[in-house]
Amino acid sequence: MNLAYHFYNEDCVAGARAYLDDNSVDLIITDPPFAIEGDKLHKHYNRKEVFVIKGYIEIPKEEYAVFSREWIHEAERVLRPGGSMAIVSGYTNLLDILNALRETCLREVNHIIWKYNFGVSTKSKFVSSHYHILFYTKPGGKRTFNTFSRYGSQEKSENNRSLLYRDLEDVWIINREYKPGEKKNKNELPSELLVKLIQYLSNPGDVVCDFFLGGFSTAKVAKALGRCAVGFELNAHSFNHHFSEVTEIEENEWIDKVKNGVDDTPAKAGAPWSEEDLERLRTRFHELRRSGLTKNKTIVILCKEFERGSWSIIKRLEAMGIKEDQDLILSLMH
Numbered sequence: 001m002n003l004a005y006h007f008y009n010e011d012c013v014a015g016a017r018a019y020l021d022d023n024s025v026d027l028i029i030t031d032p033p034f035a036i037e038g039d040k041l042h043k044h045y046n047r048k049e050v051f052v053i054k055g056y057i058e059i060p061k062e063e064y065a066v067f068s069r070e071w072i073h074e075a076e077r078v079l080r081p082g083g084s085m086a087i088v089s090g091y092t093n094l095l096d097i098l099n100a101l102r103e104t105c106l107r108e109v110n111h112i113i114w115k116y117n118f119g120v121s122t123k124s125k126f127v128s129s130h131y132h133i134l135f136y137t138k139p140g141g142k143r144t145f146n147t148f149s150r151y152g153s154q155e156k157s158e159n160n161r162s163l164l165y166r167d168l169e170d171v172w173i174i175n176r177e178y179k180p181g182e183k184k185n186k187n188e189l190p191s192e193l194l195v196k197l198i199q200y201l202s203n204p205g206d207v208v209c210d211f212f213l214g215g216f217s218t219a220k221v222a223k224a225l226g227r228c229a230v231g232f233e234l235n236a237h238s239f240n241h242h243f244s245e246v247t248e249i250e251e252n253e254w255i256d257k258v259k260n261g262v263d264d265t266p267a268k269a270g271a272p273w274s275e276e277d278l279e280r281l282r283t284r285f286h287e288l289r290r291s292g293l294t295k296n297k298t299i300v301i302l303c304k305e306f307e308r309g310s311w312s313i314i315k316r317l318e319a320m321g322i323k324e325d326q327d328l329i330l331s332l333m334h
């Protein structure tokens with residue numbers, strides 16, 4: 001498969017109009033300027049500005065609504081039907097972005113909260129520690145959502161919780177990346193966040209677009225995961241510095257390094273239970289518990305034997321009125 005990369009040191013609206021066809025992009029992941037004087041934010045952070053690339057282009061607050069409307073209108077045009085868009089936004093001017101989205105045909109899929117450590121401190125109010133990720137789709141086509149791209153349905157944490165369920169929740173806790181001594185864009189998205197979005201929302205070979213490349217983080221992760229990448233960055237300093245970094249990344253170089261999942265959905269998940277199966281479940285449960293196995297180990301074995309998930313097994317046992325401890329004592333007495 002031939003992957004293509006196209007990056008333009010141009011305004012994203014003019015650039016999209018010039019270079020991107022209608023319905024040509026599978027996934028947009030983007031992090032626009034927030035109109036919060038981002039070019040002066042370093043005053044509040046404990047960070048060495050000498051490593052931050054100059055020329056970050058911020059948008060004046062009074063222009064933000066129009067600015068948002070213009071680029072989101074282009075995003076709507078270039079996204080294929082069924083394509084997805086994830087916009088990262090702070091909350092200060094979130095309303096301008098939401099209003100602009102409402103003027104399009106794009107539909108909300110999730111409003112994700114990204115818990116993030118800004119490292120600022122406050123004395124008379126709570127510390128702001130989240131971003132918003134607006135996950136939208138363009139109607140009219142099949143949307144990509146690779147449910148098992150990272151975790152199988154049976155993968156559990158140490159305390160027996162579903163890792164897939166946790167990964168699919170709409171609150172994400174992902175910390176920023178520290179890159180001491182490295183030249184970087186003012187705000188760079190962590191690769192962990194980009195890997196997650198790209199794995200769930202696109203397939204290898206898809207076109208991933210970023211309207212505001214900044215440090216080219218989206219493009220780098222897209223290439224490392226075998227996707228095509230396209231995007232725009234108006235700041236020539238950032239563009240020139242990071243453009244060459246993308247070329248140093250090997251196509252597919254992270255494909256086997258990131259956490260990959262397989263669809264391990266049990267064969268009989270969702271199928272109706274027969275009376276015989278239910279009776280056999282009751283019998284096997286008591287046999288296994290009487291043999292001295294813990295409840296958790298018993299459930300694991302029952303999942304394999306009955307080719308169903310643990311949730312289904314536990315619900316059936318409950319529905320049969322098996323009050324575990326009492327039943328076990330009774331069965332041990334017989």
Ligand SMILES: C[S@@+](CC[C@H](N)C(=O)[O-])C[C@H]1O[C@@H](n2cnc3c(N)ncnc32)[C@H](O)[C@@H]1O
Pocket residue numbers: 010011012013030031032033034055056057058185187188189190211212213214215216217218232233234235238
């Ligand atoms: C928040 S940063 C993006 C950071 C990026 N996601 C990353 O991980 O490095 C926003 C970027 O948009 C750029 N920018 C501002 N206005 C632009 C425009 N009209 N077209 C393209 N880029 C623009 C800024 O210079 C800045 O680098």
